Structures are given as structure tokens and as C-alpha cells.
Amino acid sequence: MREFLRAIGPASWAVIALCVLLLFVMGWCAATAPGRERAKQDRAVEAANAKARATGAASHDRAAGDRLTDLKINNRLEKERTDAVSSIPDARPTAGRVALACHRLREQGTRDADLPPECRPGR
Numbered sequence: 001m002r003e004f005l006r007a008i009g010p011a012s013w014a015v016i017a018l019c020v021l022l023l024f025v026m027g028w029c030a031a032t033a034p035g036r037e038r039a040k041q042d043r044a045v046e047a048a049n050a051k052a053r054a055t056g057a058a059s060h061d062r063a064a065g066d067r068l069t070d071l072k073i074n075n076r077l078e079k080e081r082t083d084a085v086s087s088i089p090d091a092r093p094t095a096g097r098v099a100l101a102c103h104r105l106r107e108q109g110t111r112d113a114d115l116p117p118e119c120r121p122g123r
Contacts, residue, residue, distance in 0.1 A: 008016075093101070102119035112121060 098118050102115065105115055105119060
């Protein structure tokens with residue numbers, strides 16, 4: 001064995017050393033590759049989450065604006081409806097006005113016994 005080791009020249013020892021070094025480097029790369037991949041995935045997930053938070057905030061702002069617009073429209077329509085009902089003369093109310101008045105009385109919590117005869121059940 002000693003003779004074999006002596007027979008190997010300096011160039012052969014350099015090749016052997018290079019192979020050993022290459023094995024260590026490849027082993028290190030193989031051992032650390034999953035960690036690097038995990039870090040890359042974590043960065044991608046964080047970027048996606050940041051984008052979702054920004055999009056979500058913008059969506060919430062738009063939804064709040066839409067709700068405010070809807071509330072204004074609904075209030076205006078309710079006022080128009082109330083004004084239209086109020087402008088009808090009271091001499092002889094229409095069936096629609098009577099039904100609306102009965103509905104409002106029920107919403108206010110008036111008992112059936114206390115309702116006017118036109119509003120009582122069965123009529």
C-alpha cells in the first residue's frame with residue numbers, strides 16, 4: 001500500500017484533493033438546499049399576503065363608500081315615499097295609505113286590539 005501511495009504523483013494528489021473538496025461542497029449544497037427553498041417560498045408567501053392586505057383595504061374602502069351611497073339613496077327614497085303618502089288628502093285615504101299606516105302602527109308595537117278596525121287581522 002505504501003508503494004502505491006508513493007507511486008501516485010503530485011498531479012494525482014491534486015485531483016484526489018479536488019474530488020474530496022468537490023464532495024464536501026456538493027454535500028453542503030445538498031444539505032442547505034431545502035432551507036434556501038423554504039426561505040424563497042416564505043418570501044413569496046409574504047409578498048402575496050402583503051398584496052392581499054393592500055387589495056383588502058382598498059376593497060373595504062370601496063365597500064364603505066358604496067354603503068354610504070346606498071344609505072343616502074335609501075333615505076332619499078324613503079323621504080320621497082313619505083312625502084308622496086303625506087300629500088294625499090285625508091278626506092278619504094286610499095287602500096295603500098291605510099295599509100301603510102297599519103304597517104307603521106304594527107312596527108311601532110301597537111297591539112292588534114288597539115289597532116283601528118281597518119288594520120285588524122281578518123279584515
